[in-house]
Amino acid sequence: MTTNRSIRIGAGCSIDMTLSLPQMVRKGEVDYIVIDFMTEVAVSKMKARDMAEPGRGFGIDLIGPELEREFKQMLDKGIRLVTNAGGLQPHACAEALKAMAESLGLSPKIAVVDGDNVLPLIADGKDSFDDMFTGKPVPHDLISANAYLGAWPVAQALATGADIVVTGRVVDSALIVGPLIHEFGWKMEEYDRLAGGVLIGHLLECGAQPSGGIFSDWREVDWADMSFPIADCLADGTAVFSKVAGTGGQISTGSLAEQILYEISDPQAYAMPEVTCDFSNVQLEVLAEDQVRVWGARGHPPSGKYKVFALSDDGWQGVFSGVTTGRSAAEMAQKTGEAILSRCQTLLRDRNLGNWTAAASEVIGAGASYGAQRPKDMDTREAVFRVVMDHADRAGAELLTRVAGASLSSMAPGTSNRLGAPVVSRKMRMSAFLMDAARVPARITAAGETVSLPPVLPSAPFRREMLAPNAPLPKAGDTADTVEVPLSALAWMRSGDKGDKVNIGVIARDPDFVPHINAGLTEEAVATWFAHILADPSNPKVRKYELPGLHAFNFLIDEALDGGAVASLRFDAMGRGLAHQLADFPVLVPTALAAAMQGNAP
Structure with missing residues (x-):
């Protein structure tokens, strides 16, 4: 399908809802808002919350005052919301959204994408998988296992007429590629367009990061009224990125290039469920201030496999931080952390709880994380000690909370605990492995009906031989001056x-x-x-x-x-x-x- 019209997509941000959602609804003039909730750490927290409060394993921050205030205006403007806030329980998230809407006298059409939960498929232990990062066998005592679904189910959910699409685990960029497939009618083998869509999605999925968030040249960026990015997307898979007029932030070649490289591993083989992307020759063209055109992604067939993110229960973790001040602050902080762990070890032994499974004491503020590159002339007068202890039993991890207070009365002078009370939480261990996509059909639920959507499989899976080699970048020779x-x-x-x-x-x-x-x-x-x-x-x-x-x-x-x-x-x-x-x-x-x-x- 060829069209000259553009689709305007704005990025929300799950950890900055106070600004991102109101900004996009009120000022963004967007067709879609996408909000990504599912980092690896966020999923582990969702699982821990669901274990403590069954039915709450989703992005509960979505059901908050920001959406409540903007809900009606968002629907009145015809802005569609696509989010993976469904987490591990997308239907529960959709029900919570529906309840909020009804309390406001609203009745949005909500579609749910799930089918990503593959734990029932492998729970019998007959399947064996190797971790894609470590090569070690994936444990059989998994408590969750979710496949990264692609963009086609999101597009299908939008085709039902949904105002809001709530997904479980999908690749982050699918929140953007799904709307583009739906709007432009892209086909499964239009790999260059799909790769362009993934590039747009990769730029938008992390909230304000392409518009100056965590940017190297941070002094140039106004964080107080940070702008979130907007992409005007075309049917050919290219886009022009901009920010909301009159706000802070920055859209520049530097801010966009940083985000393009974020977490992509091999830039010539960035694997997604619908396409394998080559970002090595992506181009950025400045059209005007805070307006940059992005193009040049190339696509190849996908592998026919889905990545699966899985969690195992790994006991409990206690964390405590405090501050030492004055001369030799770092040395005092180091001694404090070591003393706390020594006391914990003695108590564990005295109470027959067994030793910790892991423990660490860090000093923050003295450059310890720099290793050999630590500045030699640092004279820290304030330092943070951070003590972490993992234990198989909650009672073991909780001993850290019993010992932590001693740092105020019987350890270093000038110690403060104003960084907060000790925290004890569930500890998870992650695994990641590949699974045949053919085994994982997605489901779309809308208007009370559920349909199964078989995965879109390539006729010939990706092979590295499909990649065109690039000429090597130049390298400077020796010179005296x-x-x-x-x-x-x-x-x-x-x-x-x-x-x-x-x-x-x-x-x-x-x-x-x-x-x-x-x-x-x-x-x-x-x-x-x-x-x-x-x-x-x-x-x-x-x-x-x-x-x-x-x-x-x-x-x-x-x-x-x-x-x-x-x-x-x-x-x-x-x-x-x-x-x-x-x-x-x-x-x-x-x-x-x-x-x-x-x-x-x-």
């Missing part, structure tokens, strides 16, 4: 997790900087820089990918997040701070170029 500059002066950066892997995207601020970044930022250099976070520093697993279209690189580091965001004991469990730890990496550039770079972000 050079000086060191920090990587942040040459590049924008963004990092994020994928299981126990971390992605670090590095985008040159100017194409002329690429050869120097490429020469200095090798796989070996990155492995050395981050040796302190690797599971096995003697066997680093770092891969460097090139994106010529964006003058960029993506580094994928395996076994770097202490087991992944759901299991990690670190305060930066998603590795989001790692890109900016790389900001200090020294890159050799010609002296003349360094002089011309004055004013770039430090």
Whole structure:
């Protein structure tokens, strides 16, 4: 289908509902609002909540004052809402939405997409799967297992005339690709268009991140009245991104490129249920201030498999944080954390509860997370100690709450607990594996009727031989007249997790900087820089990918997040701070170029 009309889609944000939803409804002039609720950590919290309060395993923040205030105006304007707030219980979420609407005298048409729960299909233990990140067998004692469905069920749900589509687990970009399939009539083998839709979806799925949220050049961005991004999407799979007029934020090549590289692993084989995407030659064109055209994604057939996200019950976790102040604050914080854990270990032994399954004490504020790159001249006068203890039994984890108060009266001088009381919560462990898509039909429920939708399978699954190789990016040679500059002066950066892997995207601020970044930022250099976070520093697993279209690189580091965001004991469990730890990496550039770079972000 060929059309010149555009579909205007605005991004909401599940953790910033106070601003995102009102902004899009009142000022966005959008056809669709999409709100993504399902990060890996969010799913684990949904499962823990459902175990404590059955029937509450969905994005309960959607059923809040923001939607209540905007509900009528959203429907009056004909804005359609697509969200995966359904989480692990999409029908319960839909019922809660319906109840809210009825209390306001409204009667929206609500469609539900589910079928992603594959636990009943594998609960008999006859299936064996290997974890796609670790290669180890997936445990059989799973408490949840949900396949990442694609965009076709979302499109089918919209075809029922729904004002609101609530899904369970779908790939994040399906919330956007589904409306585009529905509106433009894309077919299953229009892979370039589908890949373009995934690119648009990948940019929109994380709320304000493409419009300046967590942007490297953060000093340029007004956070108080942050704009969320809007995409004017065309039938050819391209889009123009903009922000809401008169608000903060920024739409620029830097802000968009950072988000494109966010968590994509291999940029030439970004696997989705409906298409395998090649983002290596994506282009960004500035049309006007805060208006950038995005195009150049290429598509190939999907693999015919779905990724499954699964959780196992892993006991309980206690967490406590406090503050030490004054001279030697970091040393006092370190000693405090160690003393708390020592006391806990003694009590566990005295009460015959068995030892903890894992424990850690971190000092925040003294640069400990930087490893060998920690600034040598730091004189911290305020430091946070954070103590984490995992135990198979709740009673064991709760001992941390019994011991924590001792830090105020019998440990370091100048200690405060104003960071909050100790928290004890369920601990989950995640697994991820591939499952034949043919085994996982989706279901669409609308107007009281449920239909099954068989998966769309490729006639020939994706093979790497389908990829066209790119010419390698240039690399600077040796020259005598050079000086060191920090990587942040040459590049924008963004990092994020994928299981126990971390992605670090590095985008040159100017194409002329690429050869120097490429020469200095090798796989070996990155492995050395981050040796302190690797599971096995003697066997680093770092891969460097090139994106010529964006003058960029993506580094994928395996076994770097202490087991992944759901299991990690670190305060930066998603590795989001790692890109900016790389900001200090020294890159050799010609002296003349360094002089011309004055004013770039430090």
